Each structure stands twice: as C-alpha cells, then as structure tokens.
Amino acid sequence: MALAGVRVIELAGLAPAPFCGMILSDFGARVIRVDRTKVAMTVDTQARGKQSVALNLKSPKGVAVLKRLCLQSDVVLEPYRKGVMEKMGLGPEDLIKENPRLIYARLTGYGQSGSYAKAAGHDINYLAMSGLLSMLGRSSEKPYAPLNLVADFAGGGLMCAFGIVLALLERSRSGQGQIIDASMVEGAAYVGSFMWKSRSIGLWNRPRGENLLDSGAPFYDTYRTSDGKYVAVGAIEPQFYQQLIQGLGLDDTDLPSQMSVTDWPQLRQTFTQVFATKTQAEWGQIFDGTDACVTPVLSQDEVLSHSHNQARGSFLKDSQGEISPRPAPVLSRSPAEPCGSRDPFIGEHTRSVLKEYGFDQAQIEQLLSAGIVECNEAKARL
Numbered sequence: 001m002a003l004a005g006v007r008v009i010e011l012a013g014l015a016p017a018p019f020c021g022m023i024l025s026d027f028g029a030r031v032i033r034v035d036r037t038k039v040a041m042t043v044d045t046q047a048r049g050k051q052s053v054a055l056n057l058k059s060p061k062g063v064a065v066l067k068r069l070c071l072q073s074d075v076v077l078e079p080y081r082k083g084v085m086e087k088m089g090l091g092p093e094d095l096i097k098e099n100p101r102l103i104y105a106r107l108t109g110y111g112q113s114g115s116y117a118k119a120a121g122h123d124i125n126y127l128a129m130s131g132l133l134s135m136l137g138r139s140s141e142k143p144y145a146p147l148n149l150v151a152d153f154a155g156g157g158l159m160c161a162f163g164i165v166l167a168l169l170e171r172s173r174s175g176q177g178q179i180i181d182a183s184m185v186e187g188a189a190y191v192g193s194f195m196w197k198s199r200s201i202g203l204w205n206r207p208r209g210e211n212l213l214d215s216g217a218p219f220y221d222t223y224r225t226s227d228g229k230y231v232a233v234g235a236i237e238p239q240f241y242q243q244l245i246q247g248l249g250l251d252d253t254d255l256p257s258q259m260s261v262t263d264w265p266q267l268r269q270t271f272t273q274v275f276a277t278k279t280q281a282e283w284g285q286i287f288d289g290t291d292a293c294v295t296p297v298l299s300q301d302e303v304l305s306h307s308h309n310q311a312r313g314s315f316l317k318d319s320q321g322e323i324s325p326r327p328a329p330v331l332s333r334s335p336a337e338p339c340g341s342r343d344p345f346i347g348e349h350t351r352s353v354l355k356e357y358g359f360d361q362a363q364i365e366q367l368l369s370a371g372i373v374e375c376n377e378a379k380a381r382l
C-alpha cells in the first residue's frame with residue numbers, strides 16, 4: 001500500500017482527526033491512537049485499522065512515554081486547542097528537536113494564530129467563518145449546514161491527510177519533518193475555491209438558493225416521487241436538459257427557455273408535478289442509460305445493492321456487518337486495503353506497542369501499576 005512503513009501517532013479527538021487517521025491507515029500507514037486512561041468507551045467511530053494505547057498525559061511519565069513513541073514515528077497528529085500540547089511539554093519544538101524527521105500535524109478549527117485560535121468551536125462555526133455557510137440553503141431560508149461534512153471532513157480531516165502526504169513526499173527529498181497548521185476554516189474555504197473563482201462569471205449573483213447550483217435552478221434539484229422517495233436532477237447542459245424534458249414526457253415548445261431565471265419557479269412546479277406521478281424505480285427505468293443526469297437519491301442502506309455501486313464494489317460490509325464506503329480514490333498498483341476486523345478497544349494494544357517501541361517488561365509493568373498506561377487485552381479476548 002502507498003503508505004506502508006509510515007508510523008503515525010494520533011492523539012484521540014472528536015471527528016476530523018479520527019477521519020484523517022483512518023485515511024492514513026486505509027492506505028497502509030500504521031496508526032496508533034493515544035487514548036486517555038480511565039475512559040470506558042471511545043467516541044472514535046473511524047478507528048478502522050488503528051491500534052490503541054491508553055496513556056495518561058497529565059503525568060510527566062506519560063508525557064515521556066509519548067515522546068518516546070514520537071521519537072520513533074513519522075507523524076504525530078494532534079486535534080487539541082492551541083497551546084494544549086505546549087502546556088504538556090509536547091509542542092512541536094519539543095518533539096521535532098528530538099526527532100527532526102517528525103511531521104507534526106495540528107488539526108484545529110481556527111489554526112494556530114489569530115484572535116479565534118484558542119476558542120472552542122465545531123464544524124458549523126468553521127463553515128460559517130469560511131464564507132461558505134452563507135451560500136448554503138434554500139431561497140428565503142436561513143443558512144443550512146450540510147451535516148458536518150464540509151469543515152470537519154473535507155476541509156479538516158481530508159485536507160490534513162493531504163498535508164501529511166505532501167510533507168512525507170517533501171521529507172523524502174529534504175530528510176526533514178515540518179509542522180502542519182491545518183485550520184478547518186481555511187481547509188473548508190480552500191475546498192470551496194470554485195465558489196470564489198466562479199464569482200467572475202456570475203454564478204452566484206443572485207440571493208442564496210436562487211442560483212444555478214444552489215437549488216435555484218429547477219434542472220439542478222431533487223424531486224419527490226410517487227413512492228415518497230426522491231430523485232436528483234443535474235441536467236445543466238442544453239443537450240442533457242433536452243433528454244430530461246424528453247424523459248419527463250414534456251414538450252419543449254410548451255416550456256419557457258431553460259435559462260430564463262424568472263420562469264424557474266413555474267418550471268420547478270411543472271417538474272414537481274411530473275416527478276410525483278411515478279415511483280423512483282419507474283423513473284430509473286426511464287432515465288438509466290440516458291444522459292439526462294437523473295439518479296435515485298439512495299439511502300445509506302440502499303447504496304450497497306445499487307447495480308453500479310455493486311459492480312465497482314464501492315461500499316464494503318465489515319466483519320460486524322457494518323456498511324461503509326470503500327476508501328477512495330482507487331490506486332491501480334497500490335490500492336487501499338481497509339482492515340476488515342473490529343475497531344480497537346481503548347488500550348487494547350498498550351502492552352504490544354510499548355514492547356515494540358523498546359520498553360522492557362519491567363518498565364511496562366511499572367507504568368501499568370502506576371496508572372500511567374492502561375491495558376485492555378482481556379476485554380479484547382472476551
């Protein structure tokens with residue numbers, strides 16, 4: 001796999017950093033998540049392929065253990081508020097001094113500088129600060145966050161993984177590590193570069209929800225079908241739009257012109273009425289195999305059985321029967337090989353990881369009895 005041999009220490013976080021760690025793990029990195037001690041259950045639902053070490057970083061001995069792990073690793077990924085790592089003596093200067101090849105990835109909402117750097121926040125706040133939230137939502141409605149997809153995952157976890165891969169690539173030339181300041185505000189904005197760059201062509205001139213791609217256009221929207229399901233329509237180009245009109249059984253000469261913005265409400269009404277006359281599957285029979293750009297809106301449970309996804313193996317079922325997306329993109333020679341076994345329990349790998357990182361038996365027992373580390377091998381065997 002592409003990242004085979006890369007060792008990552010991921011400090012346990014909420015959602016974006018776990019996703020970043022899972023991407024690295026799916027593509028072959030060895031990811032060790034450092035959890036807190038005295039915690040019964042992890043909230044990391046993106047722990048595929050990771051190992052867990054439970055370590056108390058509030059004690060100097062725990063800090064020393066983490067330093068030793070980082071000394072022999074390629075990447076450390078930290079998701080805490082600015083200053084937290086420094087307070088523990090685990091800031092980039094401390095760690096990179098001891099391991100100059102270390103890539104120190106800091107995944108935060110607001111970045112390491114600026115007046116918001118130390119403020120708490122979540123996806124919706126970062127998205128708001130990125131300028132993108134103001135553009136999301138239906139006409140005459142308030143801004144609406146599309147789950148926590150954009151800042152946490154696209155602009156956060158994924159962008160941070162990209163930064164780590166870039167830093168690894170650069171290190172293969174320079175031999176040196178570096179610090180990655182991954183701000184979710186900036187990551188989200190960068191993902192949304194098109195929204196800035198396309199202002200010059202007038203794509204966003206109208207109010208929110210009244211433009212071509214923000215649900216303003218009737219040919220770029222979702223419609224309810226007679227069985228209470230939905231279809232998605234993305235027939236932008238005139239030749240595809242023609243196929244949509246044809247599939248809907250409408251006569252183009254009775255309709256306003258596609259790009260007549262003032263007629264969009266009337267056109268939407270027509271489409272709404274027509275789509276409501278057949279089931280989602282019936283529309284599939286009409287539109288599959290055409291270029292009308294009409295697809296079913298599939299639920300999370302339906303994706304696995306759709307013929308297209310099935311043919312490509314786009315979704316996986318793990319050993320617990322849980323469905324999840326296959327890692328993307330697909331690399332021809334060194335594709336991801338996501339781990340099929342269950343996620344780790346907190347501290348399941350404490351003993352084996354410490355041993356591997358050079359701690360002897362006596363040191364491990366000492367750390368365990370002092371409560372600096374915890375081991376849950378027994379739970380794993382149950």
Ligand SMILES: C[C@H](CCC[C@@H](C)[C@H]1CC[C@H]2[C@@H]3[C@H](O)C[C@@H]4C[C@H](O)CC[C@]4(C)[C@H]3C[C@H](O)[C@]12C)C(=O)SCCNC(=O)CCNC(=O)[C@H](O)C(C)(C)COP(=O)(O)OP(=O)(O)OC[C@H]1O[C@@H](n2cnc3c(N)ncnc32)[C@H](O)[C@@H]1OP(=O)(O)O
Pocket residue numbers: 011013014015016034035036037041042043055056057058079080081082084087088107108109119120121122123124148152
């Ligand atoms: C919208 C998303 C968030 C969605 C997350 C949800 C999916 C989950 C959130 C709550 C979960 C539920 C809850 O836990 C209760 C149940 C638990 C049960 O087990 C499962 C069911 C639950 C219902 C559970 C279900 C779900 O999991 C939840 C609903 C996001 O937007 S995520 C993005 C958030 N932002 C960032 O990541 C940006 C960077 N980080 C930050 O800004 C801050 O970390 C943050 C997120 C604001 C939190 O601030 P906080 O004050 O809590 O922490 P920090 O200031 O960063 O300091 C960390 C402290 O922790 C100490 N520490 C760290 N590791 C260790 C260690 N190994 N040992 C000891 N101590 C450790 C560290 O020293 C810091 O201590 P101090 O405070 O003393 O400095």
